[in-house]
Amino acid sequence: MTDKFQQLADKIDAALLTGDNTAIATILAEIASAEIARLLESLPPKERLSVWAQVAPKRCAKVLLALPQPQRRALIHHTDKAKLIAGLSQMQMDELADIDADLPMPVVSAMVQAMDSQRRQRYELVRDYPDQSAGGLMDVDISALRADVSIKAALRYLRRLRQREGQLPEHLDSLMVVDRNNTLVGIIPLSLLVSSEMDTSISELMSTEITSFTPEMSASKVAQVFKDKDLLSAPVVDAEHKLIGRITVDDVIDVIQDEADKALYSQAGLNNHPDLFAPIVRSASRRALWLGINLLTAFLAAWVIGLFEAAIEKVVALAVLMPVVASMGGVAGSQTLTMVTRGLALDQINRNNIIKLIGHEFGIGALNALLWASLVAFIALKWFGDWQLGLVFGLAMVIVLITGVLAGASIPVLLKKIGIDPALAGGVVLTTVTDVVGFFAFLGLATLFIL
Amino acid sequence: MTDKFQQLADKIDAALLTGDNTAIATILAEIASAEIARLLESLPPKERLSVWAQVAPKRCAKVLLALPQPQRRALIHHTDKAKLIAGLSQMQMDELADIDADLPMPVVSAMVQAMDSQRRQRYELVRDYPDQSAGGLMDVDISALRADVSIKAALRYLRRLRQREGQLPEHLDSLMVVDRNNTLVGIIPLSLLVSSEMDTSISELMSTEITSFTPEMSASKVAQVFKDKDLLSAPVVDAEHKLIGRITVDDVIDVIQDEADKALYSQAGLNNHPDLFAPIVRSASRRALWLGINLLTAFLAAWVIGLFEAAIEKVVALAVLMPVVASMGGVAGSQTLTMVTRGLALDQINRNNIIKLIGHEFGIGALNALLWASLVAFIALKWFGDWQLGLVFGLAMVIVLITGVLAGASIPVLLKKIGIDPALAGGVVLTTVTDVVGFFAFLGLATLFIL
Known part of the structure; x- marks a missing residue:
């Protein structure tokens, strides 16, 4: 963290400990509204409310605007209606339209009633555009x-x-x-x-x-x-x-x-701008969804391993080495996945170059596959003294590394085509593919060649 | 991809196929320099050079500035010196200072010699500041x-x-x-x-x-x-x-x-703005480093498994279920890791709130641990009909999920303290911790309670 913010946090902490509200107000008066917002975000709930109470009414609007929506809602929920109305009355119409959904209805009505007809017209013009549109972004006070x-x-x-x-x-x-x-x-x-x-x-x-x-x-x-x-x-x-x-x-x-x-x-399956100190039950239940999805894919991989119980029983070294295969496939794939997902967002990947790109990634994957397959085969040979195991390990590594880059290149394109955000789902789908292919290739080849 | 860019790519592709350079030049004349740069990035090497040759000399400077450094260097390397000098002569001094490191020495000397003394002074003022500093960002043509x-x-x-x-x-x-x-x-x-x-x-x-x-x-x-x-x-x-x-x-x-x-x-261990079509050997060797680091950590996890070969030999179900334990720890940890890494970058995590934050994450981890541990214990019991296995599986899940969130919260803070970028190394260190702890807890508990 930068020194400036650490000093700020220290000063606020000291003032909170002694309950010195004047000191808090003085500190806040010296920093920008966006900095106040970041400071509030860094505080646990109780302290956050104490500091928020010291924000000057005329700055409330800018601070609320600078906060992510969940944190803003929570603060508004704990703020006196009169203070809100006083603090927000000088807001520009486009700004009000950005946060009106988070305000209590009586506050919005009171503010609309207090507007002159020109301001009300402006507000009504921008209100109905979604936040994430040009209409939601625009300012109507134009000259x-x-x-x-x-x-x-x-x-x-x-x-x-x-x-x-x-x-x-x-x-x-x-x-x-x-x-x-x-x-x-x-x-x-x-x-x-x-x-x-x-x-x-x-x-x-x-x-x-x-x-x-x-x-x-x-x-x-x-x-x-x-x-x-x-x-x-x-x-x-x-x-x-x-x-x-x-x-x-x-x-x-x-x-x-x-x-x-x-x-x-x-x-990581997090909502945008997670609150560091959101109530534990709420945070836990949000994250549980992502854990649940990943548990499903993990059990799918486990089921694949279960198909080869007999092989593992005979050659326990398979159990020792199989996570290495799966994890290398995941890493190789995630490199390509990251690049392609970003390339899609930048409009740099399209139907004209996707085939060439997959071919190019295949080349990169194949080179790395040869390199690492030889190395891991040698390690397995030295570790377990079994050249067949080394061979199977190396072969599986080739298969999973190439699968990884091919999956990394094609999964985001396919997800986008069916309307799913590749940044959200790409990683899970990729890991599922590389785990399943990795375990299947390694244990399957072992069943064929060793047993 | 947006329709506009797909149409652009289609038109360029058609013109490249027929070798119609006039058509390419016409298309380029209608779009912004930054769009030309993005278009160039999306093209394979040969096509990239053909399109680059059609960029009007007076726009070369802006296009080069808009390209990431490796892609810019590659283009400059393939461009005639006279064209470069002609194209870059109208550049502002701060812009020239941004790319002079990528230009051939003779080109830079020729340009410096052509400057009047005021421009040369300005250039020399900004030249020595690193790109990623206020001095590197600033414009000196001020009034x-x-x-x-x-x-x-x-x-x-x-x-x-x-x-x-x-x-x-x-x-x-x-x-x-x-x-x-x-x-x-x-x-x-x-x-x-x-x-x-x-x-x-x-x-x-x-x-x-x-x-x-x-x-x-x-x-x-x-x-x-x-x-x-x-x-x-x-x-x-x-x-x-x-x-x-x-x-x-x-x-x-x-x-x-x-x-x-x-x-x-x-x-993902990629350098910034990787070239989609960088030479295969170069791309492969860059990615190999990351794969190598991950291979080390994977073998560390394998070594832990190897300690328990005897247990796996007796209860093969352990091999089936152990990747589930490790992967859930990794997922739980990466959620916290992502949040804390971003919080550090935003100055929202400091010595005043880190302990509270870790306590908060522990609460979230514990709640999810109870939920998922009960579920997986039940699944293991039904799948393998072994209540001891279910119990050990559930207990290991509790340990790894809590370890995951604690590691996710503390690793980025520790990495930052010792001067390592948490965004770069956090994921690898986390996975190593959750894999090792996950395998050790599951197989160790099994050795204690089942065998």
């Missing part, structure tokens, strides 16, 4: 220019807008340009606005090659385009190309980080 | 304002700057404010510049609470701060707080994505 005005007039408009609204939208790097029907016609970066002659018209400066999104597009697709084109912000338009919102890169970063986390967690 | 000028004067300055340089720096959302010694004194967002009265002075508008970085700071730390504070750009200053560069969020996104990819790949 657009007309193409036929001069820079001078545009600056005058922006001054008035800021006076009226108190501030311009956050993270403003460019302005959208629309016609009188609110149809998007261009984008002008602020850097051009501040470095051009005052009498230039917006239409001369604006870029008309616009990357825009429709509200239904998936957040993941939006993130890929932001990365590919190095965007800071981009407009969201409806089917008639009318401007309805703006997506900024800070929200896109959250999408990128979330997707990466999800890929990591789902490999 | 700063003085605090005592009015907005009107600032805009005049920016107009002249753009006339002189052709354009303002990319991704400009704010301007740095410095004093006459180039010491950073403030930051002013462009949105304030375009929405304030012309006679306001910069000092009235600028923010003096600045998040800045020193060039030595790690890129990973920079990325965390960008995420925590939702920054679009931030200044880099030297020890005397003099302004030396600017980091923009588009480069930070690359860092975030790279770190996430690294966490994923390193679990």
